[in-house]
Amino acid sequence: MADQIKLQLSKLRIWLDKYPAMKVLEEKTHVPKEYAVCGAGVLVFLFLLxxxxxxxxxxxxxxxxxxxxxxxxxxxxxxxxxxxxxxxxxxxxxxxxxxxxxxxxxxxxxxxxxxxxxxxxxxxxxxxxxxxxxxxxxxxxxxxxxxxxxxxxxxxxxxxxxxxxxxxxxxxxxxxxxxxx
Incomplete structure (x- = not known):
C-alpha cells in the first residue's frame, strides 16, 4: 500500500511539474508540491463535508x-x-x-x-x-x-x-x- 501511495505521489509530482506556479509554491513553502496539493485537496474536501x-x-x-x-x-x-x-x-x-x-x-x-x-x-x-x-x-x-x-x-x-x-x-x-x- 505504501508503495502504491509513493507511486501515485510521484505521478502527481510529474504532472505538477508542468505548472511553474507549483515550483514557486514549493520553493517558498519548502513543502513538496505533491504534498501541498494533497493537503489542499483534503482541506477542500473537509470544508465541503x-x-x-x-x-x-x-x-x-x-x-x-x-x-x-x-x-x-x-x-x-x-x-x-x-x-x-x-x-x-x-x-x-x-x-x-x-x-x-x-x-x-x-x-x-x-x-x-x-x-x-x-x-x-x-x-x-x-x-x-x-x-x-x-x-x-x-x-x-x-x-x-x-x-x-x-x-x-x-x-x-x-x-x-x-x-x-x-x-x-x-x-x-x-x-x-x-x-x-
Missing amino acids: FSNGAGFLCNVIGFLFPAYYSFKAIESPNKEDDKQWLVYWVVYSFFTIIEAFVSVILYWIPFYYAFKLAFLVYLGYPGWNGATLIYNNFLKGVLQKYESTVDAHLDAAKASAAAAVANASQSSGETDIKKKN
Missing part, C-alpha cells in the same frame, strides 16, 4: 460516480456489472425516499453528511458490495412481499393517467371544433 457544500458533495458521490459507472456497465459486454449498478440504484432510491420523510430529524444529527457520505461510499464501492448486501438482506424481501400490491396500484395509476389523457385530448378536440365553427 462540514459546511454548506456537504449536500453537494454527497450528491456528487451518490449520483455522479455511480451514473458514470452505470454508463460503463451498460456499454460493457459483462452483465454482472449491470446487475451491481441496478441494485445500487434500487437501494439508493429507497434511501433517498426514507431520507425525505425523516429529513427534519436527520439535519439535527451532528455530522449527518459525513455519515451519509460514508454510507454512499459503502453502497457504491464495488469491492464492498454494500448495496448488494442491503438489497439481499432487507429490500428484496420487502419488495417481494408487496410486489403484487405495488403492481396493482401502478396498473390503476396507468389506467387513470390514460383516461385523463384521453379525456383531455377529447376536450381539446371539442374546443378546436368549436373554434372553427
Whole structure:
C-alpha cells in the first residue's frame, strides 16, 4: 500500500511539474508540491463535508460516480456489472425516499453528511458490495412481499393517467371544433 501511495505521489509530482506556479509554491513553502496539493485537496474536501457544500458533495458521490459507472456497465459486454449498478440504484432510491420523510430529524444529527457520505461510499464501492448486501438482506424481501400490491396500484395509476389523457385530448378536440365553427 505504501508503495502504491509513493507511486501515485510521484505521478502527481510529474504532472505538477508542468505548472511553474507549483515550483514557486514549493520553493517558498519548502513543502513538496505533491504534498501541498494533497493537503489542499483534503482541506477542500473537509470544508465541503462540514459546511454548506456537504449536500453537494454527497450528491456528487451518490449520483455522479455511480451514473458514470452505470454508463460503463451498460456499454460493457459483462452483465454482472449491470446487475451491481441496478441494485445500487434500487437501494439508493429507497434511501433517498426514507431520507425525505425523516429529513427534519436527520439535519439535527451532528455530522449527518459525513455519515451519509460514508454510507454512499459503502453502497457504491464495488469491492464492498454494500448495496448488494442491503438489497439481499432487507429490500428484496420487502419488495417481494408487496410486489403484487405495488403492481396493482401502478396498473390503476396507468389506467387513470390514460383516461385523463384521453379525456383531455377529447376536450381539446371539442374546443378546436368549436373554434372553427
